[in-house]
Structures are given as C-alpha cells and as structure tokens.
Amino acid sequence: MVSKKRLMATLATSVALAGAGYVTVNQVVPQVSIQQTVKASAINDYIAANNIKPVSIQNEEGTFSQWFGYANGVGKPIGIVIHETATPGASARNEVTYFNREWQNAQTYVHAFVDANEIINIHNTDYGVWGAGHTANNNYVQVELCEVNTTDEFARSVSNDAYYVASKLIQYNLPFTPGVTVVSHDDISKMYGETNHNDPVGYFANWGYSMSQFDELVGQYYNNLKNSGSVDGDGSSTNGGGDDTNNNTGNSDVVGVTQVNNPNGSYVPIYMFNEDTGLPEKQTVRALANNTPWAVAETKTFDGHVYYRVSVKEWVMDTYSQYSAF
Ligand SMILES: [Zn+2]
The missing domain is CATH 3.40.80.10 (Peptidoglycan recognition protein-like)
Known part of the structure; x- marks a missing residue:
C-alpha cells in the first residue's frame, strides 16, 4: 500500500463457493506436525490446474x-x-x-x-x-x-x-x-x-x-x-498467453465441485496416483480442511471408489466427498 490510511478488512481464508459461476478453493491444510515445512501453494496449484x-x-x-x-x-x-x-x-x-x-x-x-x-x-x-x-x-x-x-x-x-x-x-x-x-x-x-x-x-x-x-x-x-516468449513455455503467445476472449471465461476445466469432510478425523486425506503402479497413495504431507468446497477438474474410478481431482495431481476420495457435477 502507499499512504492511504484505510481500514484493511480481514478476509477469511476459508471461502465458500462464490457467485457468478466461479468456484473457489480452500487452502490446503497441512498436518500440524509438519506445518512449518510445507511450502507448496494451493493458489499456484489452482492457477496451474485451471x-x-x-x-x-x-x-x-x-x-x-x-x-x-x-x-x-x-x-x-x-x-x-x-x-x-x-x-x-x-x-x-x-x-x-x-x-x-x-x-x-x-x-x-x-x-x-x-x-x-x-x-x-x-x-x-x-x-x-x-x-x-x-x-x-x-x-x-x-x-x-x-x-x-x-x-x-x-x-x-x-x-x-x-x-x-x-x-x-x-x-x-x-x-x-x-x-x-x-x-x-x-x-x-x-x-x-x-x-x-x-x-x-x-x-x-x-x-x-x-x-x-x-x-x-x-x-x-x-x-x-x-x-x-510465453508464460506457458510453449511459444504460443508473446503476450503472456492471455487474450481478451480467454480472460474471463471462468474455469473451463472445472467439471464440478466437491464438499469434503472426514467425520472421523480432523482433515480429509489427499491421494496421488503413483505414476509407475497406477495405485492411489495417501499423502502424508498435505490434506484438505474438513467442510471445505473444492473445484474438481476430473473424476475417475479406481477399485470401487470415485476420486475427484482437486489440484494438478491431488485427488480426494468419494468416502469424504459430496460431489456435484456442473
Ligand atoms: Zn506498499
């Protein structure tokens, strides 16, 4: 800020779905014991995923x-x-x-x-x-x-x-x-x-x-x-890849939203699919906060469970999800 003296509002980090067709995501909440070491950004993940x-x-x-x-x-x-x-x-x-x-x-x-x-x-x-x-x-x-x-x-x-x-x-x-x-x-x-x-x-x-x-x-x-010459690294554009027809179209890659909750724990586990074995692996570093809505970019079924992709490589299981497709 510069020199204006105006009250700064306190914004909640936990945000519900916004209006106008936008989907908002919540912060990834790490387990308390490793909180200080977590550097990954849910915001940067969201930018990439969307x-x-x-x-x-x-x-x-x-x-x-x-x-x-x-x-x-x-x-x-x-x-x-x-x-x-x-x-x-x-x-x-x-x-x-x-x-x-x-x-x-x-x-x-x-x-x-x-x-x-x-x-x-x-x-x-x-x-x-x-x-x-x-x-x-x-x-x-x-x-x-x-x-x-x-x-x-x-x-x-x-x-x-x-x-x-x-x-x-x-x-x-x-x-x-x-x-x-x-x-x-x-x-x-x-x-x-x-x-x-x-x-x-x-x-x-x-x-x-x-x-x-x-x-x-x-x-x-x-x-x-x-x-x-492009923010994507693919040379497709010289102006950062943005153009006026794409800027405000919302989340074209979002297929739905899921409300996550784990009634038996303080957070909702994240799964990542092992690139070699194809098996879902429960992550120990990051998790999702209970009772939070997440934009879903993709769904898939594995071993009788539906998984919802909430960032580039992170998925949440149907056990903890109430999913609504758009
Ligand atoms: Zn400043």
Whole structure:
C-alpha cells in the first residue's frame, strides 16, 4: 500500500463457493506436525490446474507529472516493488481513477495497478514514482495488487501481478533474484527504513499465500517468457498467453465441485496416483480442511471408489466427498 490510511478488512481464508459461476478453493491444510515445512501453494496449484493465464498489460498515460529517472539513469530500475492496496472493493480501474485525481494530495503514485481482470500501467516505467520512500522511488518499478473477494479472483490477480513483474524484469534485462530484483514493500521497509509498511505480506497471508510462493510464480513466468516468449513455455503467445476472449471465461476445466469432510478425523486425506503402479497413495504431507468446497477438474474410478481431482495431481476420495457435477 502507499499512504492511504484505510481500514484493511480481514478476509477469511476459508471461502465458500462464490457467485457468478466461479468456484473457489480452500487452502490446503497441512498436518500440524509438519506445518512449518510445507511450502507448496494451493493458489499456484489452482492457477496451474485451471490453466489460468495472465491478461495483457494495458499502457495508458496517467496524470503524474513528476518525471525523474532512476539513480542509475532513465530506463534503469534495479528491480520491482510489490505493493498491495489495502483497499477492499477497489478495482485496478478504481485505483487508477483515484490516483490520477488525488496523487498531488496523497503524495503517492505507482506505475501500475493489477486486479483479477486487468493490468493497467499508468506511468512510463523508465521513470520513477512515489510509492515507497526516497531510495525505493529512485530505484524500482512499483506495482500495486488490488484486493479481491474470492479465491478464483485472487489466483487470477496474482497471475496477472507475476506476469507484470516477470515482463518488467525482462524489459529491463534484470535477473530474477527474489529479495533483490523482486521485493515486497515489506522488504523495502526493512532494507531502507524509510517506510514502515509491510504489504503485501498480510494480505497474501489472508489467502494462505506468501512472497516466496509468489516468487515461484514469477520465476516460472520469467523462465518461460525468456525461453519461449510465453508464460506457458510453449511459444504460443508473446503476450503472456492471455487474450481478451480467454480472460474471463471462468474455469473451463472445472467439471464440478466437491464438499469434503472426514467425520472421523480432523482433515480429509489427499491421494496421488503413483505414476509407475497406477495405485492411489495417501499423502502424508498435505490434506484438505474438513467442510471445505473444492473445484474438481476430473473424476475417475479406481477399485470401487470415485476420486475427484482437486489440484494438478491431488485427488480426494468419494468416502469424504459430496460431489456435484456442473
Ligand atoms: Zn506498499
């Protein structure tokens, strides 16, 4: 966030099905004993399982009239700062309107705003902005992630945010180095001590997400864009694979939803099918929270049980499922 003082809503990490045909998933809940070692991201899994692609970057000229180059020169940022607006209900377009109108009063401006549907760049990233204190402003591209209300929207918004970051790293011939070329406002506060904001850490945490998980996504997009020009790594597109006809079509790969519960335990086991034997194997590292709804991408029957696929390779058994096909 920049300098606006607005109340930050506490979002539940446990989200029921949202409206408008979207399906939301819940966080994977690890067993308590190994909680600290679990790094995998249900959000990144959801992005992959649902084939979510970033949208294209829209470039438009904002009203910020303070043109200054970076410390190393015009067109020479050293990295990108990740912010989060802390403004529930405000879309990227809402924020663009607000900051174009109010930056002189608020004394803040950033390069871009990102939400689930749009990436809007409003100031040439060859020049600095006012988002995170003197040193950061003179060295980094700065992007604000907008708050959203469903897991599906959050997944889409971080996909868009990661794409923007990866694209800017490549545009300025910067390496992908988490904590150096990709930094949170929280990192900036600790590095330079000129601001005390810690976004987007708290907002990410509301969705069970972290900067390191976000970095995983940025790294994936960065490598694929570098190698093939596409976030998929298949060379199919030069704009991140997103186009306006695909961005808002929802979850075309989702076939239904399952409400999971294990009346005899505190969590619902996940199964993965062994690639050699084909046998389902109960996972010991991750599980699903009881009484949570999950988007299902595929169903299959094995040994008298139906299994529902809830992420790239993770399945839940009919014993614990109440499944509804779309
Ligand atoms: Zn910030």
